[in-house]
Amino acid sequence: MVRTENLTFKYHQKETVFQFPDIDLNQTENLLILGKSGIGKTTLLHLMAGLLKPSSGTVTITDVNLQSLNSKQLDKFIGENIGLVFQKNYAVRSLNVMENIQARLFFCKKKVDHSAITNLLQQLNIESCKSKKINELSEGQLQRLGIALSVIHEPKLILADEPTASLDDENCQAVMSLLLDQAKKNKANLVVITHDQRVKPLFQNILEL
Amino acid sequence: MNIWKISIKNLFHKPLYTLLSIIALAISIGLLLGIRQLDTAVKQQFDNSLGNIDLVIGAKGSPLQLVLASVMHIDNPTGNISYQEAKKISKNPLIKTAVPISYGDNYKGFRIVGSTEQFAALYEAELDKGQLAQKAMEVVLGHTVAQQLNLKVGDTFLSSHGFMDNDMDVHSDPLIVVGIYKPTQKVIDRLIVTNLESVWEAHDHDDHKDHENHEGHDDHSEHIEHIDEDKEITSLLVNFKSPMGLLTIPRQINEKTSMQAALPKYEIERLFQFTGIGVKVISWIAYIILIISCITIFISLFKMVKERAFDLALLRTYGASNFQLIKIVAYEGFLIGVLATVCGVIISQSGLFFVYRMIKEEYKQTIMQNLSYIDILQTSVWVFAMIVVAITLSILPIISMNVSKILSNEK
Incomplete structure (x- = not known):
């Protein structure tokens, strides 16, 4: 359950004030946010992820108002309840695949369930890369590891920032179905921001900025 | 993780x-x-090598040299002093012990020091094997000497003149090992200790050839007295009864005799200031x-x-x-x-x-x-x-x- 109300945001040095329409998603409802670049898509995503503080308005995730939390509580809440997917899916480069997942779970204080991890890696078809270093992975494997890292801790909200921008049609479909699939399995809300029109048919809820 | x-x-x-x-x-x-x-x-x-030596009395010259030669045993001596005069000083009531030492020979680079029985006491050295030198030409080895030269009690060797190992100037009378000291980590470890007579005998042999044949000296004490009179030692190592000695004796010696007194602690301190x-x-x-x-x-x-x-x-x-x-x-x-x-x-x-x-x-x-x-x-x-x-x-x-x-x- 995700809700935003009267969100506005202004960057320090800049004049422009971003004003965002309200969002209200019930459990398992997904949302596609479309818009040209520079219109504040990533800003909105980061506001929802608690990485930015809004100038005004509130973000509520599973009945918790992010603005009411102190920074320590916020760190904890983000770690436990939100999964972020980036355009270029990064993982920590000094750790291998398995260690990245263990680190992900360590920081949000979740137990390492080996069978669950193996299961997830199998679903994403990267189980064989378990002990590979990050720079040994292909672009596609890295993308799927990014998805794994965003869902392994069973988040309530998965936020994806341009997940398909650099992918061809086939991989675009594959990544989107994986994301939708994982969101469904975790009973999480999936919010995708993109300017990629190919993704449009997969969503009922579409917000154009 | x-x-x-x-x-x-x-x-x-x-x-x-x-x-x-x-x-x-x-x-x-x-x-x-x-x-x-x-x-x-x-x-x-x-510091350790100083042992219980508070003062060194030797021939005039550099005080640092005197200390390095007679206490550290790493430099050449400044010269010799009269045993007779040194003995006089030893009688001063402020002095606890005054140990005469005399040297001039080495064996394979290890110095041979002639002294009295009190010498070992300066370094708190105890015998490991054998006994102390009783007669002339008997020696007791420091631990390092015995170890490095692999000498045992009963072994004999020929010393050579000077402080460097050489084959040119070898004395003809063999020295016999009668004892070996326990390790002390002090300077005595690398010394060959003998009595004063050994050193005198080795060096005065040629000069006093006629001395042994001298008929008139049947009285033993007179004989010793005579030896002491013209005998020389290299230096006198002094240990005071009280610190009062430090104040009066050095000045007295430096001003009134042909000898000099050097304070090892002070000289070593000066050396450290350079290094x-x-x-x-x-x-x-x-x-x-x-x-x-x-x-x-x-x-x-x-x-x-x-x-x-x-x-x-x-x-x-x-x-x-x-x-x-x-x-x-x-x-x-x-x-x-x-x-x-x-x-x-x-x-x-x-x-x-x-x-x-x-x-x-x-x-x-x-x-x-x-x-x-x-x-x-x-x-x-x-x-x-x-x-x-x-x-x-x-x-x-x-x-x-x-x-x-x-x-x-x-x-």
């Missing part, structure tokens, strides 16, 4: 960088520790290397924070707090510090091992090889102060990190 593991993985991720930081720091620590320990060991060794400059210069070089290596650590940590800003921001979205990120960086610095300190101690100890071995071969002197914990502790405190500064500076970007900006800029 925990913070330590992440720090270790980070260090292994850039092994060359890590190795460079550790090596640079280890070398400076090794140099610092090595020079400090050597300094302490040498000073200790000198101290070298130690200081090396210490400063080591400190400069230490600072440079800490800058290296700072740069590598700072670069890690900057280069992996995205990784760190990512960890923040995983739920890591700022404090946890700081811990990751701090642990890395700490690990480098600990590894470098361990390597530094190993470097200094192995370096000192070779230096000590060199000293042993060069000066025939074994040095007490104590690990100086105070030196290690002091150096470690320095190193860790530096590392804390390096860590503090390199974590500043973490404190002011803008996760959102880093994550959106990386696209």
Whole structure:
């Protein structure tokens, strides 16, 4: 359950004030946010992820108002309840695949369930890369590891920032179905921001900025 | 998974960088520790060699030379003094013991010192085997001498004239080993001790050939008296009853006799003032290397924070707090510090091992090889102060990190 109300945001040095329409998603409802670049898509995503503080308005995730939390509580809440997917899916480069997942779970204080991890890696078809270093992975494997890292801790909200921008049609479909699939399995809300029109048919809820 | 593991993985991720930081720091620590320990060991060794000698009385000349020759046994003597005159001084009530020594020969580079039975007492040396020299031409070996020359009680050898080992000027009368001292770590370890008569006999043989054939001296005491009269010794080692002696006797000797009195403690202190400059210069070089290596650590940590800003921001979205990120960086610095300190101690100890071995071969002197914990502790405190500064500076970007900006800029 995700809700935003009267969100506005202004960057320090800049004049422009971003004003965002309200969002209200019930459990398992997904949302596609479309818009040209520079219109504040990533800003909105980061506001929802608690990485930015809004100038005004509130973000509520599973009945918790992010603005009411102190920074320590916020760190904890983000770690436990939100999964972020980036355009270029990064993982920590000094750790291998398995260690990245263990680190992900360590920081949000979740137990390492080996069978669950193996299961997830199998679903994403990267189980064989378990002990590979990050720079040994292909672009596609890295993308799927990014998805794994965003869902392994069973988040309530998965936020994806341009997940398909650099992918061809086939991989675009594959990544989107994986994301939708994982969101469904975790009973999480999936919010995708993109300017990629190919993704449009997969969503009922579409917000154009 | 925990913070330590992440720090270790980070260090292994850039092994060359890590190795460079550790090596640079280890070398400076090794140099610092090595020079400090050597300094302490040498000073200790000198202090130790003084034994119970408060004052040396010898021929006029350089007082430092007199001390180095008669106390340290590493320099040539300033000359000889009359045994008769020396004996007079010994009667002073402020003097507890006055030990005459006389020398001029060596065997394979080890000095042969003629003295009285009190000589061993100056160094608290006890017999390990055999007995003390009773008659002329009997010798007792210091522990190092016996060990290095592989001599046993009952062995005989021919001494040679002077302080350098040579085959040119060998005395014809063999000396016999009658005893061996226990190790003391003092100068007596590398001396061959005999009685005064042995030294006199070896040297005066040619000059007083007619002396032995002299008919008129049947009275034994008169004979001894006669010997004492024209006998010379190299120096007199004095131990006072009370510090009062220090105030009056040296001046008295220097002003009223043809001899000089030198205070070993004072002369050695003066010597250290000269050599101290070298130690200081090396210490400063080591400190400069230490600072440079800490800058290296700072740069590598700072670069890690900057280069992996995205990784760190990512960890923040995983739920890591700022404090946890700081811990990751701090642990890395700490690990480098600990590894470098361990390597530094190993470097200094192995370096000192070779230096000590060199000293042993060069000066025939074994040095007490104590690990100086105070030196290690002091150096470690320095190193860790530096590392804390390096860590503090390199974590500043973490404190002011803008996760959102880093994550959106990386696209």
